[in-house]
Amino acid sequence: MKPIAVVTTVANVEDARRLARALVERRLVACAQISQIESVYMWEGALQQEGEYRLVCKTVASRYAAVEEAIRELHPYTLPAIYGVALERVHGPYADWVGEYSGG
Amino acid sequence: MKPIAVVTTVANVEDARRLARALVERRLVACAQISQIESVYMWEGALQQEGEYRLVCKTVASRYAAVEEAIRELHPYTLPAIYGVALERVHGPYADWVGEYSGG
Amino acid sequence: MKPIAVVTTVANVEDARRLARALVERRLVACAQISQIESVYMWEGALQQEGEYRLVCKTVASRYAAVEEAIRELHPYTLPAIYGVALERVHGPYADWVGEYSGG
Numbered sequence: 001m002k003p004i005a006v007v008t009t010v011a012n013v014e015d016a017r018r019l020a021r022a023l024v025e026r027r028l029v030a031c032a033q034i035s036q037i038e039s040v041y042m043w044e045g046a047l048q049q050e051g052e053y054r055l056v057c058k059t060v061a062s063r064y065a066a067v068e069e070a071i072r073e074l075h076p077y078t079l080p081a082i083y084g085v086a087l088e089r090v091h092g093p094y095a096d097w098v099g100e101y102s103g104g
Numbered sequence: 105m106k107p108i109a110v111v112t113t114v115a116n117v118e119d120a121r122r123l124a125r126a127l128v129e130r131r132l133v134a135c136a137q138i139s140q141i142e143s144v145y146m147w148e149g150a151l152q153q154e155g156e157y158r159l160v161c162k163t164v165a166s167r168y169a170a171v172e173e174a175i176r177e178l179h180p181y182t183l184p185a186i187y188g189v190a191l192e193r194v195h196g197p198y199a200d201w202v203g204e205y206s207g208g
Numbered sequence: 209m210k211p212i213a214v215v216t217t218v219a220n221v222e223d224a225r226r227l228a229r230a231l232v233e234r235r236l237v238a239c240a241q242i243s244q245i246e247s248v249y250m251w252e253g254a255l256q257q258e259g260e261y262r263l264v265c266k267t268v269a270s271r272y273a274a275v276e277e278a279i280r281e282l283h284p285y286t287l288p289a290i291y292g293v294a295l296e297r298v299h300g301p302y303a304d305w306v307g308e309y310s311g312g
Contacts, residue, residue, distance in 0.1 A: 003291065004192065009137070020248035021255060031249035031289075033217070033262065040124035041135035042205055047125060054137065058289075064193045072195070079201060081135075081162075083107065084193035088212065089272045089292035091280070097287060101250055108296065113241070144228035145239035146309055151229060158241065168297045176299070183305060185239075185266075187211065188297035 001099040004061045005085045008071050009039065009052045016053040019074050028067050029057035030101035059102040061086070105203040106165045109189045112175050113143065113156045120157040123178050132171045133161035134205035163206040165190070209307040210269045213293045216279050217247065217260045224261040227282050236275050237265035238309035267310040269294070 020032035033056045064084050124136035143156045168188050228240035241264045272292050
């Protein structure tokens, strides 16, 4: 049961909390950490600089597809950033806890 | 086209925004997220504890060397932290968007 | 000497700074970045939503076990989140600096 961190970003803290709660309550992820960021990117030819919130969710690698699908379903953006980062080393009891709470 | 996250840190938000805008405008990275951190480290034998800003930039793995070179060129530090974290899983349309906007 | 990022979370900024200083002073990690997060997770059947602080520490991969052990020793939680993320690409001089300051 290899844990993975699944990351997405949303425009405001209400959406971040709503998304985090839904993923945890559905036992798709064991936990989600919300943090404040400022995003710089191009959109329709113009440079954008906007406040956003990042969610880092912990689940097991085998659940990535289900978590991505739920984020797409719940996300207000048409093209959300969603990606997974492998956790190469994990404290055993923590890995077990992540597995227990993201097993659906 | 495997996306990668390239990370660096700078001393203040002005430098963070200047660096982020330059990398996005040069289409070296598709986007950059800025966040506030506090760094603890040793420098010349003394413990340092200073506010900094972290940039997390998304590009494609084949562009890492070009992005690192540009960060070194633009960065105010003589020894900047610059590293890349592989994105093991990525939402397809988002990966395409990153590829489109970091292709130079 | 492959650098790795070791991540943990604590309840307050005092614990974050105490942990960061101890790991850096013991030369287990070269640096630690502290940032503010909000964590959402299940605990004893109820949804929790609490402020926390994340530590991202840079060390060399061969030191992961020693860093994890020290975090478990110093951490106030009974079940702390502790994991390592591989740094796939690293600016050479920065990798050397991490190696020099996390070699014990």
